[in-house]
Amino acid sequence: MPMPQARPVYHPAGHDAPLRAVLQDLKAGRWVSTRNLLTETPDWGLWTQRTQILAAAVAGSDVVRTWRQEEPRSVVATVLHCRVAVERALRAHRAGHRQTPTLWREAADACRLASSTSPEDPVPWIGLLALAQLDEGQRWEEHRLPAPEPMLFPGPWQLLAQADKRDPGNREAFHRMLQFAYQRRPGAPLTAALNFVQWASASAPAGSALHVLPLYAHVERYRREGGSERALDLHWITEDATRNALRALHLWFDHAMPGWMSLLDLNHLAHALWGAHQFHDALRVFEALEPFFTVVPWTYRTAVPGDTEAATDLFVQARARSYGAAKGHRRRS
Structure with a gap:
């Protein structure tokens, strides 16, 4: 193979060509192609990845809220709404925004609604797991449960277990748990x-x-x-x-x-x-x-x-x- 000469490019969807196409539509306020793509997504791992990328791309817009108004019973829209709510809460937390507690509560409520709407879906549990890193000091009991192994830290293990039960080895779920480990004691050794x-x-x-x-x-x-x-x-x-x-x-x-x-x-x-x-x-x-x-x-x-x-x-x-x-x-x- 000849050495590539072109500089690489960044695109959040990468090699997922169908996702690249619907991202453009969703950013422009057109959500039908997104609904169709997610409905046809074949497994939970790819579903998790696609919903994460889509939500990150439109977290600053109202397109998902508009979609839910037009299709209030849409499972896909409900799950993507919880994704957007979690993304907004995490961004507010990183920015030190005073609205973080409110956005955190809204995101947790959205995740619980999505979980009841789509009980087999790992994404609502991944959302709750992502929000756990906002609980600095592990004040909530569900964020300091005993670990399954002695060498591991207390944390939101039940949330990870719920996501893992629905999609064993879900990539994002374990990355969210790793992020929680970093946030437990910022600056502490990485053991x-x-x-x-x-x-x-x-x-x-x-x-x-x-x-x-x-x-x-x-x-x-x-x-x-x-x-x-x-x-x-x-x-x-x-x-x-x-x-x-x-x-x-x-x-x-x-x-x-x-x-x-x-x-x-x-x-x-x-x-x-x-x-x-x-x-x-x-x-x-x-x-x-x-x-x-x-x-x-x-x-x-x-x-x-x-x-x-x-x-x-x-x-x-x-x-x-x-x-x-x-x-x-x-x-x-």
Whole structure:
């Protein structure tokens, strides 16, 4: 394969072409195509991913409220409404907005309504799990329940269990629990989070995105520790980091359905394999990403985190390095 020359692009829907099409409609206030797509979505994992992306795209508009007014009995609209409400509450919390408590209550009510409307759906429980991170200090009893294993932290384990019962190994549910672990004691050592991702991935079947979870914990650790570029390079060639990258490759990437893989997961895997000098394997993931990328985790290696251009430059450099190393290896073989 010739080395790609074009700069990658970001699109929240990535390789999900049907979702890319309906996103444009929904942003323009047209919701019929969204209803049709979600109604035809074949499994809970893809349903979870699509509803999350759609809600994030229209959380600042009233299109879902209008839809519910026109179709008050629509299950799809009710679930997407809970998604939007949760997204608004989380954004308000991150911004320190004074309306956060009100939006939090509204979002929790929307999740409970969606749960009663669609009892088999994991999304309302994922919404409640996402809201748990707003409970700083774990004042609510349901957010400090005993863990299923002694090495794990008290938390909203029943909410995770409810989502997991409906869609075993649901990617977003476990990521929300990981975010909760980070928020329990901000700035505290990441031991609890590392224990969680190892526990979650240990028993996951082949093809499960939970095998990528440890890579997120590695990124968070070096993001917090900072340090020089050299220190970050050394982080990824450690035995532990390399082993986790290769496990994610062989137990997730080699078994997952290409069009349904999360762009974030693919970028974390490409980033980890490149950092671990597994260039031939990294190139396989870069090829699967074409023509897309995500700013995270590349931005954490740039001088100014959040600089999209610098993150894109680094992605292109890593892709070229992986291509060059893999091509050289093929010539020697």
